[in-house]
Amino acid sequence: MSIYQVLLLILVLFLAMTSNVELSDRQCTSSCGDIHNIRYPFRLRSDPKRCGDSKYKLTCEDNHTVLHFRDGRYYVQSINYSTHQIRLIDNGLQKDNCSSLPSHSRASWALYNSKIFYDPNNPYYMARGGLLIIVNFSKPVSSLLYIATAPCIEGSNSFNTSSNWNLYALINPKALDVKDFCTISRWTWVSIDFGDKEQINSSSYNYERIHNIMADGFDPTFFCFFDFYSIYKGHQGCRSFLYTGGKHRLTMKFYRNFA
Incomplete structure (x- = not known):
């Protein structure tokens, strides 16, 4: 098998896997209150386990989308999947x-x-x-x-x-x-x-x-994208940028596939 055939096969497999992920993503879309289109990497606690990433778990409480983060409780005002930002407000305000x-x-x-x-x-x-x-x-x-x-x-x-x-x-x-x-x-x-x-x-x-x-x-930032190696290994890849001392430090993470 030539190198071109190998590359073509890899491309076909990649497109097939990403299509399956996108389909699963659409099937796992949720909503709560004013927040619609809650999807990967986020998930509501009531969603099936295959949906989203457990590190981005949200809850629906009294028709409010809520993030429990460490010792805090925050109301979710919006999720921007283009800029990878989630707007939060302290629940006491x-x-x-x-x-x-x-x-x-x-x-x-x-x-x-x-x-x-x-x-x-x-x-x-x-x-x-x-x-x-x-x-x-x-x-x-x-x-x-x-x-x-x-x-x-x-x-x-x-x-x-x-x-x-x-x-x-x-x-x-x-x-x-x-x-x-x-x-x-x-x-x-x-x-x-x-x-x-x-x-x-x-x-x-x-x-x-x-x-x-x-x-x-x-507006804390979440950053999640498909990493080819992790998809090849049957995982979905998420990477978190950590901000330290005015410089961006990259930490690579691999999380298990939700499917």
């Missing part, structure tokens, strides 16, 4: 209620610092975006870096019984920005990449604007 807060607590802050988005087993990554935290202070702070949450949120009505506590928002904080006399209360990712040049302080951002940014959600 409400768009028209500036007193609503992210559900991520101080306890989960340590998990964030462990760089869960850099975990090789994590199927999502944040290529761009920022971080917003809500902090409690035992006394007022005059620094422009701290954006007061009042009148949307009063410390005495949220985390503490004492009115001596003061709540502030911090954008993309550094370790030195979190002072000794404060505690981290809530935090969330946001889709806006504030950058280094923009002046992020209370003179340009009030808390209502900050809350709207949080309530708009964030």
